[in-house]
Amino acid sequence: MNEHANNPVDEPVDEPQDPLGAKLRAEFDELIKHYPEKQAVLIPALHRCQEDLGGWISPEVMEALAELLELEPVEVYGVASFYPMFHLRPVGKHVVGVCHNVSCDLRGAEDILERVCQVTGAAPGVDSADGRWTVARLECQGACTSAPMFDLDGVYHENLELDDVERILGAVESGNEPN
Amino acid sequence: MAQHETYLLDRLEHDDSHTLDRYSKTGGYRAIEKILKEGLTPEQVIDLVKRSGLRGRGGAGFPTGLKWSFMPDVAKDPRPRYIAVNADESEPGTCKDRVLMERDPHGVIEGILIAAYAMRVDTAYIYVRGEYRFAYDRLLGALAEAREQGWVGQHVLGTEFSIDIWMHKGAGAYICGEETGLMESLEGKRGHPRPKPPFPAGFGLWGQPTTVNNVETLFNVPFIIDRGPEWFAGMGSEKSKGNLLVGISGHVNTPGVFELPLGMSAKTILEEYAGGVWKGKELGAWIPGGSSTGFLPAHMIDLAMDHDSLKEAGSMLGTAAMIMLDEDACVVRAMEVMARFYDHESCGQCSQCREGTEWLHQIFGRIERGAGRLEDIELLTSLANGMAPGKTICALADAAAIPTHSIVKNFRHELEQHVEQGCCPKRRAPQLSGTTA
Numbered sequence: 001m002n003e004h005a006n007n008p009v010d011e012p013v014d015e016p017q018d019p020l021g022a023k024l025r026a027e028f029d030e031l032i033k034h035y036p037e038k039q040a041v042l043i044p045a046l047h048r049c050q051e052d053l054g055g056w057i058s059p060e061v062m063e064a065l066a067e068l069l070e071l072e073p074v075e076v077y078g079v080a081s082f083y084p085m086f087h088l089r090p091v092g093k094h095v096v097g098v099c100h101n102v103s104c105d106l107r108g109a110e111d112i113l114e115r116v117c118q119v120t121g122a123a124p125g126v127d128s129a130d131g132r133w134t135v136a137r138l139e140c141q142g143a144c145t146s147a148p149m150f151d152l153d154g155v156y157h158e159n160l161e162l163d164d165v166e167r168i169l170g171a172v173e174s175g176n177e178p179n
Numbered sequence: 180m181a182q183h184e185t186y187l188l189d190r191l192e193h194d195d196s197h198t199l200d201r202y203s204k205t206g207g208y209r210a211i212e213k214i215l216k217e218g219l220t221p222e223q224v225i226d227l228v229k230r231s232g233l234r235g236r237g238g239a240g241f242p243t244g245l246k247w248s249f250m251p252d253v254a255k256d257p258r259p260r261y262i263a264v265n266a267d268e269s270e271p272g273t274c275k276d277r278v279l280m281e282r283d284p285h286g287v288i289e290g291i292l293i294a295a296y297a298m299r300v301d302t303a304y305i306y307v308r309g310e311y312r313f314a315y316d317r318l319l320g321a322l323a324e325a326r327e328q329g330w331v332g333q334h335v336l337g338t339e340f341s342i343d344i345w346m347h348k349g350a351g352a353y354i355c356g357e358e359t360g361l362m363e364s365l366e367g368k369r370g371h372p373r374p375k376p377p378f379p380a381g382f383g384l385w386g387q388p389t390t391v392n393n394v395e396t397l398f399n400v401p402f403i404i405d406r407g408p409e410w411f412a413g414m415g416s417e418k419s420k421g422n423l424l425v426g427i428s429g430h431v432n433t434p435g436v437f438e439l440p441l442g443m444s445a446k447t448i449l450e451e452y453a454g455g456v457w458k459g460k461e462l463g464a465w466i467p468g469g470s471s472t473g474f475l476p477a478h479m480i481d482l483a484m485d486h487d488s489l490k491e492a493g494s495m496l497g498t499a500a501m502i503m504l505d506e507d508a509c510v511v512r513a514m515e516v517m518a519r520f521y522d523h524e525s526c527g528q529c530s531q532c533r534e535g536t537e538w539l540h541q542i543f544g545r546i547e548r549g550a551g552r553l554e555d556i557e558l559l560t561s562l563a564n565g566m567a568p569g570k571t572i573c574a575l576a577d578a579a580a581i582p583t584h585s586i587v588k589n590f591r592h593e594l595e596q597h598v599e600q601g602c603c604p605k606r607r608a609p610q611l612s613g614t615t616a
């Protein structure tokens with residue numbers, strides 16, 4: 001778009017959209033004060049972006065963070081891709097992570113995972129066709145004494161029985177709070 | 180149940196144990212108050228912690244007072260200095276720090292205050308694993324309360340002591356629990372551990388003097404100051420003092436996190452606290468202190484849970500996260516799960532670890548599927564010998580090598596059975612397949 005040619009003087013110019021937005025920028029400006037160097041804000045900031053900006057971290061967001069924290073975009077990518085919690089591609093509306101480490105494995109994690117896949121139509125690495133579900137295998141989540149467990153959209157569900165799976169996933173789909 | 184004195188989890192009998200109100204009513208912030216009002220010097224505080232015999236609860240068991248004394252003298256080295264609280268808790272089987280952070284966050288904060296006073300630190304960061312959202316929120320809420328009441332901030336109780344404590348989230352990498360990986364991660368980088376030396380006390384966060392302590396370690400400190408080092412040293416065993424949070428998971432009737440004196444026998448913990456092996460079965464194998472400490476045979480269940488007894492038996496106390504396998508569970512499969520974990524979590528800087536963990540994962544996998552060879556058993560040993568001890572930048576390689584050796588030593592027969600029968604003799608469907616993304 002050639003804004004100079006097409007915009008009459010009294011009409012506002014369409015600014016390119018800020019991928020971070022004013023609210024997150026204000027939060028990050030606060031966070032920066034907690035550390036002697038700006039880069040320390042990167043991982044907390046990636047979390048906040050993923051939470052508020054659609055469940056994943058887009059290249060545009062990474063570029064904006066790089067500019068904010070005075071880093072190269074490739075550095076931001078290098079960090080974001082190192083950490084398993086960050087999704088660098090779009091995810092389903094709901095994300096279920098099933099712990100498959102040893103304490104959970106001993107108490108039937110593979111069966112829980114299989115049931116999760118049946119109920120959602122997704123599998124680790126393959127989202128459900130309707131785009132509603134992402135399913136992942138997770139390493140130990142620190143819920144070993146209440147195994148098996150999964151994390152659904154950031155909330156732990158522990159001491160799972162096979163029959164709980166459908167009820168918990170169904171509740172979140174129908175908009176009710178699962179318990 | 181055997182009677183013993185408790186303190187770590189006492190406050191949890193109250194539903195509001197996480198609030199400042201409850202904390203204050205139950206002796207909270209009394210220890211830091213005592214230090215500031217009586218004018219104890221930082222050196223005196225370190226001396227009390229040394230005399231208590233407290234050892235780190237993060238896995239290595241290093242004496243806490245001694246670690247604190249490694250921080251340089253401010254008169255000679257006035258650089259900024261930091262505390263990093265290790266709340267990354269990701270050793271498979273371990274979920275004890277979570278209990279403290281969720282249910283008694285002010286206790287963690289008071290521990291940080293005392294550590295900061297003792298080491299003359301004015302800034303501390305609590306590095307919480309990203310998945311622990313509830314623990315993070317509880318700590319954040321408690322910090323807000325503590326700030327409002329003046330326990331955290333400038334001139335605590337009107338003294339010269341000032342302290343900032345900030346929360347920081349990790350993002351799912353086990354290696355960030357290793358103390359130098361944690362520091363890199365806190366700086367906003369990949370969690371690549373640093374070669375040591377230099378040690379954190381001289382070159383830590385942003386190259387400045389830093390001490391890294393585990394959550395449970397710090398949580399013990401206010402009790403030591405309040406009740407005295409002799410009281411603390413009266414609990415536990417000869418060289419491992421105090422009470423310990425023991426997690427017990429896997430094939431038991433009542434898994435949980437229990438507060439027990441160091442040195443209690445694993446058998447007592449299994450039978451009296453965890454309700455015994457589930458479904459009336461016999462014990463097949465067990466892990467004393469998290470996945471890195473290796474598998475022990477059932478007949479060694481009489482061992483005392485303390486640093487020295489387990490070391491003598493060729494294992495480690497680690498994070499005191501006991502994992503129990505019943506007689507029908509396959510140790511080779513459990514080991515495959517653990518090897519898959521170390522393969523996934525290796526940061527890749529050292530070839531021995533990067534390649535070694537991948538090989539271990541593949542070899543245990545093929546033995547479990549019945550596709551292994553007898554020579555694989557010697558290959559496992561030689562791989563593990565190539566990885567540890569002390570051959571890599573950090574101890575993750577050791578954490579994979581130790582359980583490998585333990586399987587070959589204690590369960591060689593089961594490896595051989597898999598190879599000879601061409602399948603897992605205790606096969607449990609479905610077969611292990613995927614890895615985490």
Ligand SMILES: Cc1cc2nc3c(=O)[nH]c(=O)nc-3n(C[C@H](O)[C@H](O)[C@H](O)COP(=O)(O)O)c2cc1C
Pocket residue numbers: 234235236237238239240241243246265266267268269270353354355356357358359391392393394396397573574575578
């Ligand atoms: C691979 C690896 C992972 C570790 N993970 C943790 C952890 O999650 N939490 C922890 O407190 N210590 C962990 N440690 C131990 C830390 O490096 C360090 O010894 C500990 O935090 C020191 O605190 P302490 O002296 O209070 O025990 C880990 C060590 C290694 C080698």
Ligand code: SF4
Pocket residue numbers: 354371372524525526527528529530532533571572573574575576
């Ligand atoms: S031993 Fe493994 S995890 Fe540790 S620094 Fe080397 S490659 Fe990374």
Ligand code: FES
Pocket residue numbers: 099100101102103104105139140141142143144147149271272273
């Ligand atoms: S093994 Fe699943 S939560 Fe620890």
